[in-house]
Amino acid sequence: MKRLIATLRTMSSKKEQIDYIWEYYKLHIIGSISAIIFLGIMVGNIFDEEEKVFEVMVVSEASLSVIEQVEEDLSDHTFDAFTLFFEYIQHKGGKVEESAYQQMQKMSAALSVGQIDIIITDKALAKQLIEEDLFLPLSEVIDLNQINQEDYQLADFETNEIYGISTKNAAYLDAPTFDDTFILVPATSRNQEYVQEVIDVLLP
Template identity: 25%
Template sequence: MDELKRAYEKMGLPDNASKEEVDKRYTTLMRQSRSRQRENPSGTDQADFEEVTRAYRYILNEENRKASEEFNQQEYGKYKKMAGSAEKVDHFWRYYKFHVLGGIIALILVIVGINSYMDHRAEQERLAKLPPVDLSIMYLGEYYMSDSTGKQTTEADIETALLAQFPEFKRFKVNFTYVPLDAKDQMDIASQQKAMVVLATERPDIYITDTAAFNWVGPQGAFMNLDSIADFSNLLKPEDSYKQKTEDVPDEHTYGVKISGSSILSNIPIQGKDNFIASVREGSKNTDKAVQFIEKFLETK
């Protein structure tokens, strides 16, 4: 306290002077010192002013210390004996919270990454134990994965239902891609864009489409000319044959077969607003099984 009192005396102020008074007094003394130095450069005013500056800084430091103590008392006084610990924790969290949060997020990402890797490994091991895929099928159109009661289903449910109808096959792989003919909102537009990506990247053996999707995809050369690989004349009504022309084959040929009305469809948990049309992908490696698949639908109509 004596040192603080001496600092005020050095500045010519009472020890109860406000911070504004201290700042104003220091500015005045600084101007006076500079003025005297210009008049007498070899005088002792510079050394005297350095002492004033030290006194000024000491007063400011004491003011800051008091303000900090008052703040801590207000903030942490309620913790009583634990006030010191509470202050340290608060200061640590204030200065290092982003480091702590970053560490937590990094830890979560590591855990998620490990879990994803383990899940991927487990899925790969599960798939390795399965028999080879007999037929891969893409449902493309305004279809809905649900059973006759309206219960939501999955692609795995569809695969299971197909196996029950085709016991001669050991495994199906189903890709379900909803695509509306007319986009009514952003969701429909997104579905159409997704369908374009799927068509460019996926290569199923069988496409099952509604009329709109067939007319959209067929002219792009994605379907195989069925007249060249099978004779469905004994099973197929003329109105159930979907014919088209392509750039490579200008003559009209059958590229799709209407399988709507087959009793098999009632056992597959998919609902559609329009026809079910089966087509074989151009370049399919399971052509014989694809033809067998379509024939069974036609036999059960």
């Protein structure tokens, strides 16, 4: 700890300090957050029978007001078995803002415990997470033959499997910022049986 403090004191900016801590201690940080979230989920399951939540994580350049509009538009559509919930991380120019480091840590932890059921993000982040084996080929969770490929582009991200569906023409995702993002399914999703139902709503 003394060595870490001494090293941080030699750095001229808070951003440099954050980058250093994230680079060398991210596994400890993610592990700690994952453990806390896992314990919280376990305790919740033991003491409280809650309604299922299907979580959509949006990591894009869209503004908060755009995401709120999507949520408002979808609020009129009800699902019998679960509640649709949106989480949001904003980034610009393909780079996560300094203030979003904590949110990215949260995303990593949430992925590790199966809290996120769909991620909507751009090609660069999608490819990175696919290379880390964090997404499922879509053929394992939905019927790709039901996707109208004249309206919705399927993406393999330079692999031999289809991992993503373009949101360019997706209902409810009609803001320009969704023209270059894709729908993907984390391998850890705990609600894979409902993915088809949600995608049918987003891609009618």
